[in-house]
Structures are given as C-alpha cells and as structure tokens.
Amino acid sequence: GENVEQHPSTLSVQEGDSAVIKCTYSDSASNYFPWYKQELGKRPQLIIDIRSNVGEKKDQRIAVTLNKTAKHFSLHITETQPEDSAVYFCAASKRSGGYQKVTFGTGTKLQVIP
Amino acid sequence: NAGVTQTPKFQVLKTGQSMTLQCAQDMNHNSMYWYRQDPGMGLRLIYYSASEGTTDKGEVPNGYNVSRLNKREFSLRLESAAPSQTSVYFCASSDKDSYSNQPQHFGDGTRLSIL
Numbered sequence: 001g002e003n004v005e006q007h008p009s010t011l012s013v014q015e016g017d018s019a020v021i022k023c024t025y026s027d028s029a030s031n032y033f034p035w036y037k038q039e040l041g042k043r044p045q046l047i048i049d050i051r052s053n054v055g056e057k058k059d060q061r062i063a064v065t066l067n068k069t070a071k072h073f074s075l076h077i078t079e080t081q082p083e084d085s086a087v088y089f090c091a092a093s094k095r096s097g098g099y100q101k102v103t104f105g106t107g108t109k110l111q112v113i114p
Numbered sequence: 115n116a117g118v119t120q121t122p123k124f125q126v127l128k129t130g131q132s133m134t135l136q137c138a139q140d141m142n143h144n145s146m147y148w149y150r151q152d153p154g155m156g157l158r159l160i161y162y163s164a165s166e167g168t169t170d171k172g173e174v175p176n177g178y179n180v181s182r183l184n185k186r187e188f189s190l191r192l193e194s195a196a197p198s199q200t201s202v203y204f205c206a207s208s209d210k211d212s213y214s215n216q217p218q219h220f221g222d223g224t225r226l227s228i229l
Contacts (some may be wrong), residue, residue: 042222067153102159
C-alpha cells in the first residue's frame with residue numbers, strides 16, 4: 001500500500017522567515033496531494049492541494065510543488081506569521097474502487113517565533 | 115451550513131463498555147470516513163463508506179463497527195472498549211467525482227478516553 005513520509009517532525013522559524021515541509025510517497029498511482037493545517041484541539045483544515053497534472057500551485061503565502069518522477073511534494077510558507085503555528089499534514093490520494101484512498105503523513109509541528 | 119458535525123466532543127469510558135460516535139454532514143457528500151488520530155501517527159483510516167448503503171474496512175478496523183444510516187449520517191461503534199482505543203476520532207466527508215479526487219472535510223473530533 002501507499003506509504004507517506006513527512007519531514008521534519010518539528011520546525012521552528014523566526015517570524016518573517018520561510019518554512020518548508022517535505023513529503024515523499026511510494027504509490028505512483030497517487031494523483032491528488034492535499035495539505036491540512038491543524039491547530040491545537042481543532043479539526044484538520046485543507047489549506048492547499050495539488051493534482052498530479054500540475055507541478056506547482058500557489059495561494060498567497062503558501063505554495064506546493066510536486067515532482068512526480070521523484071515522488072516528492074513540498075509545502076512552502078513564506079513570510080511566516082505567529083498564526084501559522086500549527087501541525088501540518090501532507091497526504092497522498094488515489095481512486096481505489098468506489099472511494100478515495102487517502103494516506104496521511106505523520107505531521108510537522110511548526111512553531112513561528114515572534 | 116454546519117459542514118461535518120460529530121457528537122459527543124468528549125467521552126470517558128471504562129474498559130468493556132460500549133458506545134457509538136455519531137457523525138452527520140449537510141454538504142450532500144457521497145463518501146464518509148472515520149479516522150483515529152494518535153500522537154506521532156497522523157490520521158489512520160478505520161472505516162469508510164463510499165456511498166449510501168456501503169461500508170468497508172480501512173487500515174485499522176479491529177474493535178470497531180460502522181453504520182451508514184443514510185446519506186447524511188455515518189456512525190462508529192465500539193462494542194467493548196479497550197484502553198488501546200483511547201484516541202481522538204475524526205469523521206470526514208468528501209464529494210464524489212468520477213474524474214478526480216476531492217478534498218475531505220473534517221468534523222471537530224471526539225476525544226475518547228478509556229480507563
């Protein structure tokens with residue numbers, strides 16, 4: 001089955017700096033890669049996603065890149081702010097029979113230091 | 115529009131007790147999912163329902179059962195709770211698209227402790 005590895009597990013950056021979180025996946029059939037942000041005690045919320053026919057996608061300070069050949073995808077947050085502090089999860093997804101099979105990474109705890 | 119609603123938010127059980135976690139979505143989504151979240155292990159799929167009337171096992175189904183009551187509701191039952199089932203449980207739903215995957219929308223979670 002699919003295996004998603006996420007690094008680093010914790011990341012501390014100064015406010016205003018950039019943060020990068022990297023994920024690798026094993027199943028070449030995966031074709032959809034969402035990223036979720038989870039604040040302490042809250043639900044995971046989708047912040048950005050990318051499909052396999054696209055190499056890069058940007059939404060304001062957040063960007064995601066995908067390298068299908070290497071099976072790598074990354075989340076980039078620029079000009080970090082204290083409210084970016086949270087746990088971020090990557091995921092790899094594919095159609096399997098009648099449902100969407102999603103495998104999550106183990107999460108990165110991002111701390112933005114004011 | 116509430117999205118995905120889970121009840122209860124917190125629950126403490128004794129070993130061997132049973133309980134049902136409730137989930138309802140108002141987005142007319144076809145697919146619904148139950149995950150558990152444990153420290154350092156991300157989200158792991160327990161059961162899913164691709165559409166009304168169907169349910170299937172996910173990665174960690176042992177000790178759980180589910181019911182897809184109708185298109186809106188998907189419940190998770192612990193028949194005989196064990197301390198290893200102490201976790202945060204999330205319900206999620208997603209729309210069905212024949213051509214591409216769709217993002218999952220999560221509820222607020224149920225924090226379950228089993229003593």
